[in-house]
Amino acid sequence: MRALHRKALRDLWRIRGQALAISVVIGAGVAMYITMLSTFDSLRLTQQTYYDRYRFAEVFAGAKRAPQRLAQRIADVPGVRRVATRVVAEVTLDVAGMDEPVVGRLIAIPGRRTGGELNDLAILEGRYLEPDRFDEVLVNEGFAGAHGLGPGDAVTALINGRRRRLEIVGLALSPEYVYTVRPGEWLPDDRRFGLLWMNGRALATAFDMEGGFNDVALTLMPGASEPEVIAAVDRLLDPWGGRGGIPRSQQMSHWWLNDQLTQLESMGKVVPLIFLGVGALLLTIVLNRIVAVQRAQVGSLKALGYSNREIGWHYVIWGVAVAVAGAVLGTAAGTWLGRGLTVWHNDFFRFPFLIYRVTAPTVLGATAISFAAALLGTVSAVRRAVGLPPAEAMRPEAPGSYHRTWVERVGLGALLTEPARMILRNLQRRPWRATASVVGIAFAGALMVLGMFSLDGMDEMMDVQFNVAQRQDATVTFVEPQPAAAVYEVGRLPGVMVAESARNVPVRLRLGHRSRQAAITGLAADARLNRAIDASLRPVVLPPAGLVLSSKMAEVLGAGAGDVVTVEVLEGARPVRRVPVAGVVDEYFGMSAYMEIDALRRLLREGGSLSGAYLQVDEGRAAVLYRQLKELPAVAGVSFKAATIQSFNETIKGAVWISILFYVVFAGIIAVGVVYNAARVSLSERAHELASLRVLGFTRAEISFILLGELAILTLLAVPLGLLLGWVLSALTVSAYETEIYRLPLVISPRTLAMSAITVLAAALLSGLAVRRRLDRLDLVEVLKVRE
């Protein structure tokens, strides 16, 4: 090895603490990049493999009841490859240990497996159905897990008014339900929603659907036009109560899964930049100091005949070493964390298998950004070393030029002690370095805010959703629309304090060439329970006519107030109407459309029908109410606010806290990295000065004050800047993450601000203490002997 390389390695070893701190910061960025992108890649690959292997359909459509012979006509539509028709029905389940009714979705499957079924099941436990046993079901793994059910157990379903015992023979997963959530809900709730796959003939018999179907799934030929196929299928199903076909991209489970994957990918590309930026900043500070310390060495190397290129390269090697260490540490940590994050996602997304992989492009990308950060961090030091004139480099550096600070110039100087003056003048002398340190520390605080604000946003969303907008305790959904008087019947049930009419109508909204499946929610203008809420959290008074769209829906349709939208009703007499958009309301949750309930009824040319009811329930009598609701055949399902909130707390909040812990660690890495390096650089510059003060009789505490006071000022300046920076990054994230499903409100709670400040201060304190120990060990005689 060349002597100059040996020098670089030994010098690096001498500052290994600082070099490691920088490598860890860069490594943290690499780790985040690899964690998120490998999770993204893995879930994407798992998704695709799952879809391929289990033949996930590409177009989905429903009807009220279509004759089986229509299947062949659908199959003949140009572009259709395969067709699977079936019966799907929702029922109330009675599960041991649950007061509340549980919604079960019964899905028909063939009695005998032929291989090659669309949306095929992955059986995790137990077996497939016996061909002639009509009382056997397979249930989804999540539901079975939530209730401790397994093969051999049974559930009772209320089918067409009759209680039927269904025997569980196996646990299964389906590519249609990777994210298992009921329509209208947005969180999985395995305790209250289950999937039951049942013999198709048995299901048809039970629901009087023999010779017919109400659900169809298709795959397409390569190159087939999805919209054309959907339009053709819709035309075929229309006479049979067609509910409008949707492409895979709007299929509930797929929609959520893709939304999550998109977030992971964009987060994975943005967050690491913070670390790499800070890493580059740190390397700049430290290497510049190294070059300053090695001034005379640089001078003598030049005197010995080393060229600028060789000397520049010598300092680039430092950056390369830091980058290599960062890439190695980060890749190892990122691979480990990525595997964990991938497995952890399986709590929300149910895959029968997980493929974890870290792709070469991911690792190469991570390595490349690690090197980019490190090399960026060497630029200024290399330029400095190259630019040093050799004769001057070997002379001792002139004393730094200090000036009176602005604090002194405005006449506050008298208030300062000499050590305080030293702190301020030193900060003023190197304003860029001080700024770099402040910005670096601020990024640690900003990262905390960025990590935690999503929790605040979700809290806000829950609060608005359940305390301002949907104030009902329970929502009852009927199997079929009921006459208006049904709301009074519901109101008379035990424990019901208030019942309000709910009318949801499945529609397709069209404007120009854009269209979208949706439901119009009919609300009374004076509704007290369920209300539409605008961005300023005031209830929207629905106008006597016209549609009110959520801003996301308006955006998807390209509609604004005054535009006339075509509404194709997908139930009953299926009228097609043209309705003006009366207004757009800014909502956190995506795709809604509202109408005043009477206006909606006029639109449908119907009397006072309702599709469900919103209830305010007397908590003490809730159990009685739930038992009664379970027995009512007209009730398709009930959802409960308390249950949703509980489910939210159990799943999402738990998850968010794990990620907060993650962010605390990573923000801590940044803060420690910056403060520790700033302190070491300061100590290296001022050891002589501080030792001289000790010789003059200053105590350890007094000289510590001079050094650590400087760090304290930097940290205190960084905290508010970090909060501000965090707010900006959060705002950027919010606008980048806005999806069709929801838009996180930009709310930053005092708790988040406090956590951010505490993390930064604690990390700074720890680093300060580490340096303080070095100050205590300052060898006075040795320091004074060293030539400046």
Next chain:
Amino acid sequence: MPGASEATAPPADGLARPVFRARGVTKVYHVGEVDVHALRGIDLELGSGEFAVLLGPSGSGKSTLLNILGGLDVPTAGEVFFHDRELTAAGERELTRYRRRHVGFVFQFYNLIPSLTARENVALVTEISADPLPPEEALAVVDLADRLDHFPAQLSGGEQQRVAIARAIAKRPEVLLCDEPTGALDITTGVVVLEAIERVNREFGTTTAVITHNAAIARMADRVIRLADGRIAASQRNAEKVAPRELEW
């Protein structure tokens, strides 16, 4: 007036080809708002193999002159030739090549690389030279064959300075430029260092210039050049060179 030392040190009047020729060398530093005239028109020639001592108080400009001869610095005015090559017309790249091939430097504070051993400090130079002495051999010349693997911090000041000399001569330079080589040393160690320099000059025929403010050292030179206030005050040839061991200061 031929003397005993004239054989190795031709007169500097241009009869033999000089190694260095400097004409009207001026150097002005701008320090803050004041101009410091470090050199005010120096004319100088150094002959091949000559051992010259540049004597003068601090601030007399001797270090500046040495740095200019060594290609570390460039004059504000005047010209300097190394053989036929005009150093004052050379760019940064060419000066680097000049230092790399022809010049050995020894500094007052040794300027060794603290993280490299004695052998490695010498290797630093031999690795970039065309026909160097092996580092071990260079260190043997300065009697440090038994200290090869010591780091600078493990060596005494005199030993460090001898490593610096070994490092300077390992490339077999044509000129050896020493800036206060004994400035940081006591008499005994100073003598050992001077003996090493003298031996290099004698055995390798290396043109040697030593800067010092210590007049006693002047007696070991072929020629003594006195500087004062940026000018050459006097240049005289020693009739007889004294061995370092016999110097007194």
